[in-house]
Amino acid sequence: MELTTNTLPPVQLSPNAVRINGKPEIVLCASLFYFRIPKDLWRERMDQLKAFGYNCIDVYFPWNYHELKEGVWDFGGERDAEAFLQTAAEAGLWVVARPGPYICSEWDGGALPAYLHAVDGMKLRDNDPIFLSYVSKWFDRIMPMLQRFQAGAGGTVIFVQLDNELDFYGCSDPPGYISALRDMAAGHGITVPMIACAGQGGLLEASGLSEGVVPTCNFYPNDRDRHFEEKVAHYRDLLAGMELPLLVTETNRSHYLLRRLLSCGVKLLGPYLQVSGTNFGFTNATNNWGSPLAFLTSDYDFGGMISPEGHIRDEAYEGRLLERIIRAYGETLIEAEASKDGGGFQTAAASSEDTAVHAALSLRHGGHLLFVTNVGKRIDGLSIDTDGVSVPRLTKLVLEEGRSLALPFGVPLRTWGIDGTLLYATAELCQAKQCGSKTVLVFHTDHEGEISLRVPTAVSVKTTDLFAEERDGAITVKFQAGQTASCRIELPDGSMLEIVTTDRSKALLIEDIDEKGGIRFGQKIEYPREAVELPVSWSVRAVRPDASLSAAVGQIQVSGQPDYLEKYGIFRGFAWYEAKAGTEPGETRKGILLQQGSDVVSLYIGTEYAATVVPAGGSRYIPIRNVGNESDNITARVEIWGHSNFDDNRLPGLRLNAMKGIRGLVSVSNVADLTDNWRVKRVDDRELRKEYTAPADDSRWPVVSFGGWMSTDEPALEWFRKSFTPSGRSDSWTLHFEGMKALSRVFVNGQDAGTVNPADPYVDISPFVQPGERVQVAVFVERMPGIPVGRVLLYEGTSAKQWRVSSCQEDELLAHACLVQGDAVHAGMPVSFNTGEMCWLYGSVGDSNEGKGWRVHAKGTSVKLTVFINGRLIGRLWMPGSSSRPDFKGGHPESFYVPGAWFRESSNQLAILLEAVEGERISELKALSFVPV
Numbered sequence: 001m002e003l004t005t006n007t008l009p010p011v012q013l014s015p016n017a018v019r020i021n022g023k024p025e026i027v028l029c030a031s032l033f034y035f036r037i038p039k040d041l042w043r044e045r046m047d048q049l050k051a052f053g054y055n056c057i058d059v060y061f062p063w064n065y066h067e068l069k070e071g072v073w074d075f076g077g078e079r080d081a082e083a084f085l086q087t088a089a090e091a092g093l094w095v096v097a098r099p100g101p102y103i104c105s106e107w108d109g110g111a112l113p114a115y116l117h118a119v120d121g122m123k124l125r126d127n128d129p130i131f132l133s134y135v136s137k138w139f140d141r142i143m144p145m146l147q148r149f150q151a152g153a154g155g156t157v158i159f160v161q162l163d164n165e166l167d168f169y170g171c172s173d174p175p176g177y178i179s180a181l182r183d184m185a186a187g188h189g190i191t192v193p194m195i196a197c198a199g200q201g202g203l204l205e206a207s208g209l210s211e212g213v214v215p216t217c218n219f220y221p222n223d224r225d226r227h228f229e230e231k232v233a234h235y236r237d238l239l240a241g242m243e244l245p246l247l248v249t250e251t252n253r254s255h256y257l258l259r260r261l262l263s264c265g266v267k268l269l270g271p272y273l274q275v276s277g278t279n280f281g282f283t284n285a286t287n288n289w290g291s292p293l294a295f296l297t298s299d300y301d302f303g304g305m306i307s308p309e310g311h312i313r314d315e316a317y318e319g320r321l322l323e324r325i326i327r328a329y330g331e332t333l334i335e336a337e338a339s340k341d342g343g344g345f346q347t348a349a350a351s352s353e354d355t356a357v358h359a360a361l362s363l364r365h366g367g368h369l370l371f372v373t374n375v376g377k378r379i380d381g382l383s384i385d386t387d388g389v390s391v392p393r394l395t396k397l398v399l400e401e402g403r404s405l406a407l408p409f410g411v412p413l414r415t416w417g418i419d420g421t422l423l424y425a426t427a428e429l430c431q432a433k434q435c436g437s438k439t440v441l442v443f444h445t446d447h448e449g450e451i452s453l454r455v456p457t458a459v460s461v462k463t464t465d466l467f468a469e470e471r472d473g474a475i476t477v478k479f480q481a482g483q484t485a486s487c488r489i490e491l492p493d494g495s496m497l498e499i500v501t502t503d504r505s506k507a508l509l510i511e512d513i514d515e516k517g518g519i520r521f522g523q524k525i526e527y528p529r530e531a532v533e534l535p536v537s538w539s540v541r542a543v544r545p546d547a548s549l550s551a552a553v554g555q556i557q558v559s560g561q562p563d564y565l566e567k568y569g570i571f572r573g574f575a576w577y578e579a580k581a582g583t584e585p586g587e588t589r590k591g592i593l594l595q596q597g598s599d600v601v602s603l604y605i606g607t608e609y610a611a612t613v614v615p616a617g618g619s620r621y622i623p624i625r626n627v628g629n630e631s632d633n634i635t636a637r638v639e640i641w642g643h644s645n646f647d648d649n650r651l652p653g654l655r656l657n658a659m660k661g662i663r664g665l666v667s668v669s670n671v672a673d674l675t676d677n678w679r680v681k682r683v684d685d686r687e688l689r690k691e692y693t694a695p696a697d698d699s700r701w702p703v704v705s706f707g708g709w710m711s712t713d714e715p716a717l718e719w720f721r722k723s724f725t726p727s728g729r730s731d732s733w734t735l736h737f738e739g740m741k742a743l744s745r746v747f748v749n750g751q752d753a754g755t756v757n758p759a760d761p762y763v764d765i766s767p768f769v770q771p772g773e774r775v776q777v778a779v780f781v782e783r784m785p786g787i788p789v790g791r792v793l794l795y796e797g798t799s800a801k802q803w804r805v806s807s808c809q810e811d812e813l814l815a816h817a818c819l820v821q822g823d824a825v826h827a828g829m830p831v832s833f834n835t836g837e838m839c840w841l842y843g844s845v846g847d848s849n850e851g852k853g854w855r856v857h858a859k860g861t862s863v864k865l866t867v868f869i870n871g872r873l874i875g876r877l878w879m880p881g882s883s884s885r886p887d888f889k890g891g892h893p894e895s896f897y898v899p900g901a902w903f904r905e906s907s908n909q910l911a912i913l914l915e916a917v918e919g920e921r922i923s924e925l926k927a928l929s930f931v932p933v
Contacts, residue, residue: 008022009152009191009192010150010151010152010158010192011151011152011158011159011192011193013193013214013243013244013245014243014244014245015239015240015243015244015245015337016245016265016267016335016336016337017245017267017334017335018245018247018267018268020094020151020158021151024331024334024335025055025094025267025334026262026267026268026269026326026333026334027055027056027094027158027247027267027268027269027270028053028054028055028056028258028269028319028322028323028326029054029055029056029057029058029094029096029249029268029269029270029271030049030054030056030057030058030270030271030274030275030304030305031057031058031059031270031271031272031273031274031275031304032045032046032049032057032058032059032274032275033059033060033105033275033277033300034059034081034084035060035062035065035078035079035107035277035283036276036277036278036279036280036300036308037275037277037278038078038899038901038902039077039078039080039083039084039901040901041310041899041901042083042084042087043087043090043091044310045275045306045310046087046088046091046093047091048275048306048310048312048316049093049274049275049305049306050091050092050093051320052305052312052316052317052319052320052323053319053320053321053322053323053324054093054274054319054323055092055093055094055323056093056094056095056096056158056268057088057093057094057095057096057275058095058096058097058098058249058270059084059088059095059096059097059098060098060099060100060103060105060107060111060164061081061097061098061099061100061103061142062100062103062105062107062111063099063100063101063103063111063112063113063138063142064108064109064111064112064113064114064571065079065111065283066079066081066141066142067113067138067141069113069115069569069571070113070115073141075141081142081145082145082148082149085097085145085146085149085155085156085157086149088156089149089154089155089156092156093156094151094156094157094158095149095155095156095157095158096157096158096159096161096195096249096268096270097146097157097159097160097161098160098161098164099138099139099142099143099146099160099161100112100138100163100164101125101135101138101139101163101181102124102125102163102164102169103164104164104165104645104646105164105645106284106285106287106296106300106645106890107279107283107285107645108282108283108284108285108572108642108643108645109285109642109643109644109645109656110164110285110643110644110645110646110656112124112643112656113134113571114566114571114572114643114659114660115566115569115571116131116134116657117564117566117643117657117658117659118564118566118567118659119134122134123172124656124657125163125166125169125171125177125656126171126172126173126177127171127172127173127176127177127180132180132184135181135184136184139181139184139185139188140188143184143185143188143189143190144188144189146160146188146190147188147189147190150190150191150192151192152191152192157192158192158193159192159193159194159195159214159247160185160190160192160193160194160195161194161195161196161197161216161249162178162181162182162185162194162195162196162213163177163178163181163196164197164199165197165198165199165200165206165218166178166196166205166206166207167198167199167200167201167202167203167205167206168199168200168646168647169647169656170647171205173208174204174205174206174207174208175208175209175210176208177208178196178207178208178210178213179208179210179211179213182194182210182212182213186212193214194212194213194214195207195213195214195215195216195247195249196208196210196213196214196215196216197215197216197217197218197249197250198215198216198217198218199218199250201217201235203215203217203235203238214244214247215239215242215244216246216247216248216249216268217235217246217247217248217249218248218249218250218251218272219231219232219248219250219251219252219261220250220251220252221252221257223252223254223256223257224375224376225375226355226357226375228257228260229260229263229264229357229359232246232260232261232264232266233264233338236264236265236266236338245265245266245267245268246264246265246266246267247266247267247268247270248261248266248268248269248270249268249270250270250271250272251269251270251271251272252271252272253271253272253273253274253302253303253304253305253315254271254315254318255315255318255319255321255322256318256373256402256403256404257271258271258322259322259371259373259404259406260359260371260373260404262322262326262361262371262406263338263358263359263360263361263369263371263373263404263406264338264359265336265337265338265361271304272302273300273301273302273304274304274305274306274315274319275304275305275306276299276300276301276302276304276306276307276308276891277300277301277308278298278299278300278308278874278875278896278897279296279297279298279299279300279890280298280872280873280874281572281810281872281873282572282573282640282642282809282810282873282876283572283642284296284297284298284641284642284876284890285642285643285644285645286599286616286641286642286643286644286645286653286654287644287645287646287648287654287889288644288646288648288650288651288654289887289889289890290886290887290889291887292648292650292651292654292759293614293616293651293653293654293886293887294886294887294888294889295599295641295642295878295886295887295888295889296642296645296888296889296890296891297888297889297890297891297892297893298874298875298876298877298891298896299890299891299892299893299895299896299897300890300891301890301891301892302890302891303315305319308891308897309852309853309855309897309933310933311525311527311933312524312525314524317508317509317524318508320508321430321507321508324430324431324510325406325428325429325430327432328429328430328431328432328441329363329369329411329415329429329432330415331364331365332363332364332365332366332367332411332415333361333363333364333369334364335364336361336362336363336364336369337361337362337364338359338360338361338362339359339360339361339362339368342358342359342360343359343360343361343362343368343370344360344386344387345358345360345368345370345384345385345386345409346384346385346386347372347382347383347384347385348382348383348385349379349380349381349382349383350380350381350382355374355375355376355377355379356372356373356374356375356379356382356399357372357373357375358370358371358372358373359371359373363411363415365412365414365415366410366411366412367408367409367410367411367412367421367422368408368409368410368411369406369407369408369409369411370384370406370407370408370409371404371405371406371407372384372399372404372405372407373403373404373405374399374400374401374402374403374404376401377401378398378399378400378401379398379399380396380398381396381397381398382397382398382399383397384397384407384424384426386409391424391426391450391452392426392450392478393450393476394450394467394469394476394478395426395448395449395450395478396447396448397426397450398446398447398448400446403446405428406428406429407424407425407426407427407428408422408424408425408429409423409424410422410423410424413453413455413497416432416434416439416441417434417439418439418455418491418495418497419455419456419491420453420454420455420456421453421454422451422452422453423452423453423454423474424450424451424452425443425449425450425451425452426445426449426450426451427443427444427445427449427450427451427479427501428443428444428445428507429441429442429443430442430443430444430507430510431500431507431510431513431519433513433517435513435514435515435516435517436515437494437495437496438495438496438497438498438517439495439496439497439498440498440500440513440517441497441498441499441500442500442501442502442507442510442513442519443499443500443501443502444481444501444502444503444504444506444507445479445481445501445503445504446481446503446504447480447481448478448479448480448481449478449479449481449501450476450477450478451476451477451478451499451501452474452475452476452477453474453475453476453499454473454474454475455475455489455491455497456491456492457492458475458489458490458491458492459490459491459492460488460489460490461475461487461488461489461490462487462488462490463477463485463486463487463488464485464486464487465479465483465484465485465486466478466479466480466485466486466487466501467479468487475487475489477499477501479501481501481502481503481504482503483502483503484500484501484502484506484519485500485501485502486498486499486500486501487499487501498517500519502519506521509521509522509523509524510522527933528931528932528933529931530931531857531929531930531931532930532931532932534845534847534854534930535846536843536844536845536910536928537826537843537844538826538827538828538829538831538841538842538843539821539824539825539826539827539841539842539843540824540825540827540831540839540840540841540842541820541821541823541824541825541839541840541842542833542837542838542839543820543838543839543840543913544607544838545602545604545607545609545637545836545837545838545915546604546606546607546609546633546635547576547635548576548578548806548808549574549576549808549812549813549816550576550806550807550808550812550816551812554806554807554812555804555805555806556568556804556805556806557803557804558803558804558805561663561664561799561803562577562579562661562662562663562664562803562805563661563663564659564660564661564663565638565640565659565660565661565805565807566659566660566661567659568805568807570640570661570805570807571640572640572809572810573639573640573807573808573809573810573812573813574637574638574639574640574807574808574809574813575637575638575640575661575805575806575807575808576635576636576637576638576805576806576807577635577636577638577661577662577665577803577804577805578633578634578635578803578804578805578806579633579634579635579665579800579801579802579803579804580632580633580634580800580801580802581605581631581632581633581634581665581667581798581800582632582667582798582799582800582801582802583632583667583669583798584729584798587667587669587729587798588669589605589624589667589668589669589797590623590624590668590669590670590671591621591622591623591624591668591671591795592605592610592621592622592624592634592665592666592667592668593619593620593621593622593665593666593668593732593734593795593797594613594615594619594620594621594622594636594662594665595619595662595663595664595665595666595734595764596615596617596618596619596652596662596663596664597613597615597617597618597619597620597636597638597661597662597663598615598616598617598638598640598652598653598658598659598660598661598662599614599616599638599639599640599641599642599653599660600612600613600614600638600639600641600864601613601614601615601620601636601637601638601662602636602637602836602915602917603622603634603635603636603637603665604634604635604636604637604836605624605631605633605634606630606631606633606634607631608631608836609834609835609836609837610622610624611884611918612882612884612915612917612918613884613918614884614885614886615653615760616651616652616653616654616759616760617651617652617653617654617655617658617760618651618652618653618757618759618760618762619734619760619762619764620762621668621671621736621762621793621795634665634667634800636662636665638660638661638662640660641876643656643658643660644656644658650757650759651757651759651760652757652760661805664732664799664800665799665800666732666734666795666797666798666799666800667797667798667800668795668796668797669727669729669730669796669797669798670727670730670794670795670796670797671793671794671795671796672724672793672794672796673791673792673793673794674706674722674724674735674777674792674793674794675705675706675791675792675793676705676706677703677705677722678703678704678705678706678708678720678721678722679698679701679702679703679720679721679722680701680702680703680704680708680709680718680719680720680721681698681701681718681719681721682709682711682713682716682717682718683717683718683719684713684717685717686717686780686782688747688780690750692719692721692778692780693747693750693752693778694747694749694750694776694778695749695750695776698721701721706720706722706779706789706790706791706792707720707742707781707788707789707790711785712785714784714785715782715783715784716781716782716783716784716785717780717781717782718780718781719778719779719780719781720778720779720781721776721777721778721779722776722777722792723774723775723776723777724774724775724777724794725772725773725774725775726769726770726771726772726773726775726796727771727772727796728771728772729771729798730771730796730797730798731766731771731798731799732764732766732795732796732797732798732799733764733765733766733769733775733794733795733796734762734763734764734765734766734794734795735762735763735765735777735792735793735794735795736761736762736792736793736794736795737756737761737762737763737789737790737791737792738761738790738791738792738793739761739788739789739790739791740756740758740761740788740789740790741758741783741787741788741789741790742758742781742782742783742787742788742789743755743756743781743782743783744756744779744780744781744782744789745779745780746763746765746777746778746779747777747778747779747780748765748768748769748775748776748777748778749768749775749776750776750778751768753765753768756779761790765777810868810873813866813868813873813913814868814871814911817840817842817868817911817913820840821840821842821911824840824842827841829925829926829927829928830860830924830925830926830927831914831924831925832922832923832924832925833914833916833922833923833924834916834922834923835862835916835917835918835922835923836916836917836918837916837923838913838914838915838916839913839914840911840912840913840914841910841911841912841913841914841925842909842910842911842912843909843910843912843928844907844908844909844910845869845898845903845908845909845910846906846908848900848903848908849900849932849933850900851900851901851903852900852932852933853897853898853899853900853901853902853903853933854897854898854900854930854931854932854933855895855896855897855898855930855931855932855933856895856896856897856898856928856929856930856931857894857895857928857929857931858877858879858894858895858896858925858927858928859879859894859925859926859927859928859929860879860881860923860924860925860926860927861879861880861881861922861923861924861926862879862880862881862882862916862917862918862923862924863878863879863881863914863915863916863917863923863924863925864876864877864878864879864914864915864917865877865878865879865896865912865913865914865925866912866913866915867896867910867911867912868909868910868911868912869898869899869902869903869908869909869910870902870903870904870908870909872902874896874897874898874899874902875896875897877893877894877895877896878893878917879894879925880894881923882917882918883918884917884918885917897933898910900933
């Protein structure tokens with residue numbers, strides 16, 4: 001007879017539980033990203049998380065962090081992802097692994113390698129064979145590693161996520177795409193549950209509802225949204241119908257919100273970025289958090305529990321308190337079921353403002369845990385009614401602003417090994433411990449609290465600093481939060497139940513309960529806040545701003561017009577486009593038209609600085625006011641701040657597949673204002689009839705200024721047409737719809753020239769124009785009343801020619817810094833230089849602050865900093881003062897972190913590339929102040 005053994009999978013899911021190795025768990029999961037934290041600090045961060053209540057981490061694995069260029073892989077040193085997983089296993093933390101291929105994470109391009117953008121015909125993040133063929137090479141590297149560290153195979157990976165928030169992206173075939181990723185992962189031996197998270201609630205759009213893939217939710221609400229529980233319940237019930245729990249893989253960092261999620265029966269609580277970090281190197285992203293463009297700071301910090309430097313913040317104590325509540329109730333809470341309609345509880349406040357919401361969990365072993373949440377201001381005199389009984393009886397329940405309390409009702413004391421029932425409490429149970437024959441239950445409150453329980457006939461009831469009443473077989477105690485008090489109840493079997501009460505501020509600081517039942521309180525960790533005098537000897541070496549910093553052998557000779565940097569294999573760092581302006585002798589240059597530029601473009605004509613602009617993938621006209629008019633040399637220095645981590649069509653540079661660099665420069669010899677005397681035709685449909693788009697008789701159309709036709713239609717649909725004769729000496733013509741806010745589409749001589757994007761209101765019409773021949777422009781405008789259409793300008797000029805391109809990434813920049821350092825001269829702060837100039841600033845920092853490092857705050861005006869320490873790029877800053885400076889999001893924009901882990905025993909060298917950008921005439925780095933970590 002053949003015997004078989006049924007082995008349960010290491011991770012099991014049901015509507016009311018996540019079981020890991022057979023044990024039910026509430027998974028309290030914090031983001032911790034190895035690529036944003038020095039390797040020597042990984043274990044420290046993990047231990048900090050565990051100490052403050054978390055049992056799991058989620059971690060992205062950025063594809064482009066490991067594939068430096070196509071086919072070149074690096075998993076060593078700081079990139080040792082396998083060592084990270086090993087460290088997590090040794091620290092005893094579960095892992096939610098998120099290998100993409102797209103991760104978002106405000107990381108350069110969402111981790112998609114930029115070389116993919118240069119592949120013709122590819123559809124990113126879709127069921128596209130070309131894209132999937134590249135993904136397979138990444139999965140061939142990362143999935144075997146995850147397989148070795150998954151639960152059941154000796155590791156702690158409990159979930160593997162496929163892609164990320166696909167419902168934010170226009171994927172044409174989510175089921176096909178996610179299924180393809182699933183099959184690849186399964187082919188590499190992934191047996192733990194695979195998940196796919198929905199960023200805006202589109203379970204189908206995010207997961208394809210593919211077989212074998214668990215849909216999860218990411219929630220980023222207003223923490224005070226009074227209808228939030230209703231939304232969560234919708235997804236909980238939807239997933240329960242699939243026999244799955246609700247797993248919230250991302251949400252806000254406040255434990256106030258996490259309590260609200262717990263009250264709805266969520267089994268995985270995943271606040272995003274509880275452990276902050278740093279975007280070291282050229283790894284920042286650009287995205288749509290600005291107006292609409294934003295640059296992500298080098299700090300990656302949304303105010304979570306642990307700062308980029310490893311400082312424990314106040315929210316960490318809230319995390320530990322929440323975990324201890326979960327541990328105090330144990331499996332009866334972990335496997336609780338969300339009660340429908342609030343479990344039959346009703347709440348009412350003495351004040352007229354109804355700001356209390358509630359949700360209840362039916363505990364597995366009986367009773368309820370009622371979560372009462374204040375979504376407004378302080379609530380005085382809150383009462384809770386259940387089964388016709390109103391509590392509290394002896395005290396007043398006050399719910400402070402920003403509080404969500406978990407209050408027990410009808411909970412069997414057998415949960416803690418005692419006969420009887422915890423009838424109710426208006427204080428929160430935050431600790432429970434068996435100490436020999438004594439059971440200690442610790443409750444806390446902000447003000448006064450009331451606890452009622454029924455036990456077998458007590459031998460004695462002794463109190464310290466609180467009032468106890470025995471009535472109808474129940475013992476009810478009331479207490480004030482100002483002091484720690486206790487009630488000791490001796491039971492007939494010789495055991496003792498001790499109720500300890502304290503205020504909330506002390507409960508946050510409880511370290512432990514000793515074996516005798518004594519409570520040990522700690523103190524909040526404090527950190528230095530003031531800068532210290534750190535002796536740094538500074539020196540400066542000026543750099544020619546209009547010349548490339550790369551070696552001449554690295555220059556690329558361009559045939560014809562220039563292309564995006566990715567087409568030349570340049571994915572990060574700085575690049576220089578050098579060309580000849582191509583203007584005729586004696587021709588006046590009024591400005592430069594920059595075509596399709598991104599991200600930061602600094603323009604030089606000869607040796608003269610013209611401007612620094614951030615065109616976000618669009619075009620930009622730069623008046624030069626006779627600067628450098630005599631020179632035929634023209635240089636555009638481009639910095640790739642980062643590829644977009646979102647896909648947003650409001651700006652060309654915000655598209656996920658957007659490339660960087662420039663597509664051309666035009667010396668503009670004539671700027672013509674075409675705003676006046678357009679023919680206009682009001683229409684009642686959007687059909688693009690030939691008589692509107694192509695040259696035709698429009699003599700009976702009224703003549704008005706562009707956009708000047710008054711209409712009561714909503715929306716107004718109008719055609720505007722105008723003809724002009726272009727210059728015979730030019731080879732480039734661009735229309736600029738300055739101030740355009742309406743939707744519009746442009747036709748030139750009957751050919752479609754494209755749409756006008758209000759954020760990028762330039763349309764290159766050169767392909768449709770013959771020098772000296774009459775041109776007709778037709779513009780279809782759709783707008784609501786009062787929406788401006790601005791004015792129309794025509795830029796005529798000559799395209800630059802004889803292009804060459806060079807670039808510097810981290811290694812090349814450092815090589816240049818070392819090459820010229822010997823010529824540096826001593827300098828003190830402030831460092832002042834003229835707009836457009838560049839220099840290297842060097843400083844030797846001998847003190848590592850006992851290996852902890854420094855937070856360095858910069859103070860200055862209109863200056864950009866690219867900061868290296870001992871050969872590592874640790875920060876990029878752009879100081880205020882320049883009108884071209886974009887919005888900065890994601891962390892502190894005017895400081896950088898110097899990790900002590902990257903200090904050497906001697907010769908610790910700061911090298912900072914300073915760029916003076918458009919703003920005040922004089923740019924200045926006034927000071928760098930060092931605050932101990």
